Amino acid sequence: MARSNEPAFWSLFSAGGMVAAFLFPAAIFITAYMVPAGKIEADNLRMVMSHPISRLLLVAMISLPLFHWAHRFRFVLVDLGIKGFKLPIAILFYGTAVGSTICAAYLLLV
Amino acid sequence: MATTDTQSSTKTMKLEVFRFLPDEGEPPSFQVYEVPYRDDWVVLDALNYIKDEIDGTLSYRWSCRMGVCGSCGMMVNGEPKLTCSAFLRDYYPQQIKVEPLSYFPVIRDLIINMDHFIDKMGEVKTWLIPAEDKPIEDGEYLQTPAQLAKYKQFTMCINCMLCYSACPVFGQNPDFIGPAAIALGQRYNLDSRDGGADERADVLFSDEGIWECTFVGECSEVCPKNVDPAGAIQMAKVTATNDWFKSFLMPGGRKKSGGNK
Ligand code: SF4
Numbered sequence: 001m002a003r004s005n006e007p008a009f010w011s012l013f014s015a016g017g018m019v020a021a022f023l024f025p026a027a028i029f030i031t032a033y034m035v036p037a038g039k040i041e042a043d044n045l046r047m048v049m050s051h052p053i054s055r056l057l058l059v060a061m062i063s064l065p066l067f068h069w070a071h072r073f074r075f076v077l078v079d080l081g082i083k084g085f086k087l088p089i090a091i092l093f094y095g096t097a098v099g100s101t102i103c104a105a106y107l108l109l110v
Numbered sequence: 111m112a113t114t115d116t117q118s119s120t121k122t123m124k125l126e127v128f129r130f131l132p133d134e135g136e137p138p139s140f141q142v143y144e145v146p147y148r149d150d151w152v153v154l155d156a157l158n159y160i161k162d163e164i165d166g167t168l169s170y171r172w173s174c175r176m177g178v179c180g181s182c183g184m185m186v187n188g189e190p191k192l193t194c195s196a197f198l199r200d201y202y203p204q205q206i207k208v209e210p211l212s213y214f215p216v217i218r219d220l221i222i223n224m225d226h227f228i229d230k231m232g233e234v235k236t237w238l239i240p241a242e243d244k245p246i247e248d249g250e251y252l253q254t255p256a257q258l259a260k261y262k263q264f265t266m267c268i269n270c271m272l273c274y275s276a277c278p279v280f281g282q283n284p285d286f287i288g289p290a291a292i293a294l295g296q297r298y299n300l301d302s303r304d305g306g307a308d309e310r311a312d313v314l315f316s317d318e319g320i321w322e323c324t325f326v327g328e329c330s331e332v333c334p335k336n337v338d339p340a341g342a343i344q345m346a347k348v349t350a351t352n353d354w355f356k357s358f359l360m361p362g363g364r365k366k367s368g369g370n371k
């Protein structure tokens with residue numbers, strides 16, 4: 001039996017889960033509370049986030065959870081018994097994640 | 111004592127039991143038996159009562175009656191259970207439905223064919239493959255309590271296969287190596303005396319191995335021995351992923367599986 005290449009997708013899935021679990025709450029806390037409450041100046045935040053490294057971080061924050069979603073949904077459908085369409089499902093979901101990543105990178109980095 | 115005995119023996123309970131007798135050419139069916147209810151009886155006691163007193167043709171496996179041999183697993187009201195540990199009092203006065211373990215071929219009545227499971231353990235090599243050849247004169251292999259703690263939980267498996275019957279992934283793909291065989295693979299991979307992680311990886315880390323698992327987690331829910339096969343699979347995924355990345359960094363790196371001892 002050959003060893004699987006699944007680790008490629010699984011590591012993106014895991015990384016996306018980490019982002020969603022740890023970075024999302026922080027981002028929500030900052031943008032939904034700290035800024036409206038005046039504890040952080042919106043202009044300062046905008047300045048920090050326009051730095052190239054912050055932009056790269058944002059791309060990762062958008063992209064990785066999409067791969068998490070793609071992986072989850074792919075397996076939800078497999079668990080539901082949609083067996084014959086494994087490959088098209090994988091292409092559709094991971095393709096969406098790749099496409100969205102390209103969009104995010106284009107908007108934030110170019 | 112005697113009074114409680116007579117009191118409880120007046121109560122009865124119904125068991126709806128799956129029957130399949132291929133020699134007789136009949137299709138599978140269910141048969142309802144009425145058995146005495148006793149609050150210290152388990153489902154297996156009720157089956158034994160049926161076999162002894164009502165219908166000697168009923169077939170099922172059991173041996174130890176104390177949750178260590180792993181042979182009495184059946185579906186009790188749709189849940190995989192060791193029937194020697196499933197008390198009637200937890201179901202009384204409802205009728206109990208007893209079926210053979212899900213997703214396995216049935217040989218007769220409540221007896222399933224477990225050949226595939228045995229084969230899978232062979233494929234994974236769930237035995238100790240010594241890391242070094244050591245002549246007997248050199249004495250025993252020493253192991254610290256910390257080294258033992260790494261794999262001890264996985265040694266508790268009694269091969270009862272309840273986890274397979276709880277796993278929807280196994281239900282869809284009978285070739286999935288499955289929870290117990292993977293947990294047992296981890297049991298040896300994590301053993302400091304073992305050197306077989308790499309041989310096992312070709313099966314464990316294949317598409318039919320850990321990657322088939324979608325982390326449903328039911329295996330760990332039903333396991334009567336708290337083996338936590340789902341945890342073993344997640345652990346193995348991390349190891350496999352590390353190995354996979356290493357195989358790019360170091361040519362030939364794919365040959366070595368660390369098995370994170
Ligand atoms: S892992 Fe648990 S449920 Fe599965 S065979 Fe072993 S003891 Fe039974």
Ligand code: FES
Binds near residue numbers: 174182183
């Ligand atoms: S009879 Fe041995 S585990 Fe139930």
